[in-house]
Amino acid sequence: MKKEEVNAPISRRAMLKGSLCLGVCLAAQGALNVEASAEAAQGTDRPEAARKHFLKSTNCSQAILENYAPAYGIKPELACRLATGFAGGMTIGHECGAVTAAYMVLGLAHGPQERKVFPKVEAFNKEFKARHGELGCSQLLGVNMAAKDGMKEAKRKGLFKTRCPNYVKSAGEILEKMI
Numbered sequence: 001m002k003k004e005e006v007n008a009p010i011s012r013r014a015m016l017k018g019s020l021c022l023g024v025c026l027a028a029q030g031a032l033n034v035e036a037s038a039e040a041a042q043g044t045d046r047p048e049a050a051r052k053h054f055l056k057s058t059n060c061s062q063a064i065l066e067n068y069a070p071a072y073g074i075k076p077e078l079a080c081r082l083a084t085g086f087a088g089g090m091t092i093g094h095e096c097g098a099v100t101a102a103y104m105v106l107g108l109a110h111g112p113q114e115r116k117v118f119p120k121v122e123a124f125n126k127e128f129k130a131r132h133g134e135l136g137c138s139q140l141l142g143v144n145m146a147a148k149d150g151m152k153e154a155k156r157k158g159l160f161k162t163r164c165p166n167y168v169k170s171a172g173e174i175l176e177k178m179i
Contacts, residue, residue, distance in 0.1 A: 046068060046175075046176065047170075047173045047176060049172075050066075050068075050171075050172045051168050051169040053066060053168075054165050054168040059083070059084065059097065060086075060098040060101070061084070061086035061087050061097030062083040063101075064097075064105065065082060065083040065104055065105065066080050066083070068108070068179075072105075072109070083104070086100040088137055088145050088151060089136055092145065093145030095136060096140055098164075098168045099135050099167075099171060102128075102171045102174065102175050103121055105179065106179070109178070120178055123178065128170065128174060140167060141154050143157070
């Protein structure tokens with residue numbers, strides 16, 4: 001797979017991320033209980049729970065957000081709906097859905113001020129890349145997820161059972177240190 005097949009220009013990529021994050025924030029407006037905190041879910045092994053959830057649903061973004069958002073007053077059903085479009089690198093092979101869902105959790109934990117959230121996102125990216133070398137779904141899987149048959153190829157190769165659960169659990173482990 002050619003590098004240019006899976007890498008969009010930075011400006012377009014940044015605009016896409018910003019638009020998606022804004023959409024999630026707008027969709028969640030009024031659905032938050034600001035009294036809730038991450039302490040509500042302490043004592044559970046959320047990274048492992050997210051990994052197991054992924055194995056049942058094969059949607060990495062939902063697996064993370066559904067396991068973390070309830071601690072911030074968001075019902076799992078709403079978290080599921082919000083996270084749906086982020087799987088498969090936003091269906092075009094960009095950032096792994098577990099990564100983008102982790103950004104949403106960091107926003108819930110440390111937002112809404114960017115000066116608090118952006119350093120957390122940068123630290124998350126650094127740790128995830130140290131563990132896996134990449135952030136992008138296509139790069140992590142070695143399959144062009146933007147291609148029409150990318151999802152089918154990943155499934156045929158068993159990547160959703162062999163690689164993705166580890167990315168989901170890893171994203172959760174990093175989140176546990178940051179929230």
